[in-house]
Amino acid sequence: MIMDFKTLLDKQDFDIEDIVRLLDCNPAEEALLFAKADEVRLANVGNGVYGRALIELTNYCKKDCYYCGIRKSNKSVERYMLDFEQVKYAIHLASDSGIGSMAIQSGELSSPEFTDFVIRILNYAKSIDPNLGITLSCGEQSPETYKKWFDAGAERYLLRIEVSDEETYYNFHPNNELHSFQNRLSCLQSIRDAGFQTGTGVMIGLPGQTVESLAKDVVFMRDFNIHMCGMGPFIPCNGTPMENAKSPFEDLVGMSLRMIAVMRIVMKDINIVASTAMETIHPQGRSRAIQAGANVVMPNVNPLEHRKKYKLYEKIPTGIIDSVDSLINAAYAPIPEGYHLILNQKGTAPHYLKEHLI
Ligand code: SF4
Numbered sequence: 001m002i003m004d005f006k007t008l009l010d011k012q013d014f015d016i017e018d019i020v021r022l023l024d025c026n027p028a029e030e031a032l033l034f035a036k037a038d039e040v041r042l043a044n045v046g047n048g049v050y051g052r053a054l055i056e057l058t059n060y061c062k063k064d065c066y067y068c069g070i071r072k073s074n075k076s077v078e079r080y081m082l083d084f085e086q087v088k089y090a091i092h093l094a095s096d097s098g099i100g101s102m103a104i105q106s107g108e109l110s111s112p113e114f115t116d117f118v119i120r121i122l123n124y125a126k127s128i129d130p131n132l133g134i135t136l137s138c139g140e141q142s143p144e145t146y147k148k149w150f151d152a153g154a155e156r157y158l159l160r161i162e163v164s165d166e167e168t169y170y171n172f173h174p175n176n177e178l179h180s181f182q183n184r185l186s187c188l189q190s191i192r193d194a195g196f197q198t199g200t201g202v203m204i205g206l207p208g209q210t211v212e213s214l215a216k217d218v219v220f221m222r223d224f225n226i227h228m229c230g231m232g233p234f235i236p237c238n239g240t241p242m243e244n245a246k247s248p249f250e251d252l253v254g255m256s257l258r259m260i261a262v263m264r265i266v267m268k269d270i271n272i273v274a275s276t277a278m279e280t281i282h283p284q285g286r287s288r289a290i291q292a293g294a295n296v297v298m299p300n301v302n303p304l305e306h307r308k309k310y311k312l313y314e315k316i317p318t319g320i321i322d323s324v325d326s327l328i329n330a331a332y333a334p335i336p337e338g339y340h341l342i343l344n345q346k347g348t349a350p351h352y353l354k355e356h357l358i
Contacts, residue, residue, distance in 0.1 A: 005029045009036040014266055019215035022262050023255070030258065037261035037293035044269040045295050047339045050347030051331035052103040052135060053094035054298040056310040057082050057118075061107025063139070063179060065162075066172050067203070067245075069237035069311040070107055076239050080306050084120065090301045091125045094132060097324040098343040099331060101133035103158075103298055108139030115145050122152035133346030135199075137230075140183060143190040150194040155346065157191045158199035158230050159184070163206065164220035165213060172206060172242070188224065197352045199228030199271075204256045205247035206234050214259060222266050227352040228296075229263050232256065232275035237311060253282045257292040264293030269350040271296050274334060286334035296347070299330035 005025065008018060009032060025033055041047075058081040059070040070077055094102040104121065118138065125132055135156035136149055146157065163169045166181045173179040192198045202217040221229060233256045236245050249255040256278060263272055274294035278285030286297060301321045302310065321327050331341050 005032060009033065009265065016212070016215050016219060019218050019262060019266070020211050022265070023214055023258050024211045025258070030254065033258060033261050033265075034292050037264040038291065040265050040268050041293050041295065045271075045350060048295065048342035049274075049290060049335050049339055050101060050271065050296045050342050050345070051099040052101045052133075052296060052298045052347070053090060053097070053099055053301045053327060054103045054105060055082065055087065055090045056300070056302045056306065057087070057104055057106040057121075057138070058109065059107050059306075059310045060109055061139075062110070063108050064174055065179070066174075066241040067206075067234060067237065069240060071240060074239050077311070082303070082306070084117075084124075086303055087121050088124060089303075091121075091128065091132070093301055093321075093324060093327055095125075095129040097327045097331075099327060100131070100343060100345045101135065101347050102301075103135040103137065103156075104154075105137040106139070110141060110145070114138075115141075115148060118149055118154075119152045122149065122154055126153040131344075131346065133348065135228075140187045141190075143193065146187075146190050146194040146196070150196055155197055155348070156199060156228060157194075157196040158201070158228060159188055159191060160201040160203075160230060161185075161188070161217075161220065162201075162203050164202060164217045168208070168213065171208065172203075197227040197271075197349060198224075199230055200224065200226050201229050201231030201273075202259075203234040204231060204259055205249055205252045207242075207245045207248060209248055214255070218259070218262055218266055221263065226267070226270060227349045227355075228271040228273070229267070230273040230275060231259060231263075232273075232277035233281050235277055235280055253278075253285065253288075256281070256285075257288055260289050260294050261292040267351065269354065271347065271349040271351075273298060276300070279334070284334075287336045290334065290339055291336055297331055297334055297341075299327060301327060 064071045134154045136154045137158040169181040272294045273296045274286040274289035
C-alpha cells in the first residue's frame with residue numbers, strides 16, 4: 001500500500017482520482033506526502049520564504065459573502081479607510097526593512113475615487129522604492145481598473161475563487177449579479193490579461209465540502225495555471241449567516257496542510273502562502289504550512305487601532321508591528337529551522353518568471 005502511494009507521489013501528471021488519493025491519505029502516507037512536497041519545494045523554489053508586509057486598506061465592502069465578517073450587512077463592524085499618511089508609513093516600513101514586498105488587501109469597492117487612491121499609493125511606493133514588489137487583493141474590478149493598477153506598478157493580484165464549483169459557490173454567496181461566479185472567473189482572466197502574476201485560492205472546511213470537491217479545486221487552480229496560491233481553513237465569524245457552520249473534516253489542520261502539500265506537488269514552482277488563518281487553528285500553523293510546501297508569509301502592519309476591525313473570521317491573531325525590527329521579527333517568527341527569510345527581493349514566483357522568459 002505504502003509503495004503504491006510512493007509511486008503515486010512520483011507521477012508528473014495527476015488526475016482527480018490521484019489527487020483524492022493524496023488528500024485522503026492515512027498518517028503514514030501523510031508523512032510521505034509532506035516529505036515529497038518538501039523535496040519538490042527545495043528543487044523548485046528552494047528553502048527561502050518571501051515576506052509581504054500586509055496592509056488592510058479598508059473594511060468597507062459592497063458585497064455580502066455569507067462567511068465574511070466584514071460583509072456589507074454586518075452592521076456591528078466599525079468601518080475605516082486608512083488615510084494616505086498611514087499607508088505611507090507602512091510603505092516605508094516595508095521598504096526600510098528590506099522585506100522586499102508588500103500586499104494591499106481591502107474589501108471590495110468600485111469607484112473612481114478608490115481606483116485613484118490605489119494608484120496614488122502605487123505611485124508613491126514606486127517613487128520611494130522602485131524595487132518594492134506589490135500585491136493587490138482588492139476584489140473584482142473592471143479590466144480597465146486592473147490594467148491601470150498594473151501600469152501603476154502593482155505586480156501581483158490575488159483574487160480567491162473560494163469555491164471552484166459554480167453551483168456550490170452560491171451556497172456561500174448570494175445568487176445575484178453582484179456575486180456572480182462567472183464574473184469572478186472573467187475577473188481572474190482580466191487579471192492575467194493585464195499582466196499580473198495571478199493568484200487565487202479556496203477555503204478548506206466549508207460545510208458540504210468533500211475530498212473530491214477539494215481535489216476539483218486543485219485541478220481548477222492547476223488548469224487556470226496560477227502563479228500564486230493563497231488558501232486557508234474556513235473559520236466561522238460571529239455575526240454572519242455562517243457563524244455556526246461546522247467543518248466536514250474532523251482534522252481541519254491536517255486537511256489544510258495536505259492541500260498545501262498537494263498544491264506544491266502539482267504546481268511545483270508557484271508561490272504558496274502560509275496563511276494567518278493556519279495560525280488561528282493551530283499555534284504552529286504557519287510553520288507547519290511552510291514545512292508542507294508554503295513559501296510566503298504576510299506579517300500584518302496595519303495600524304493597531306484598525307487590526308481588529310478587519311475581522312474576516314474569529315480569533316484573527318494580532319500583534320504590534322510598528323518598527324523595522326518588529327516587522328522582521330514577525331516575518332521570521334513562523335519560519336522553522338532549515339528555512340530562511342529572503343530579504344531584498346520582490347519574491348516573484350519562478351512559475352511566472354519561466355512563463356515570461358520563454
Ligand atoms: S469576502 Fe471579500 S468581497 Fe466578500 S464580503 Fe468579505 S471582503 Fe467583501
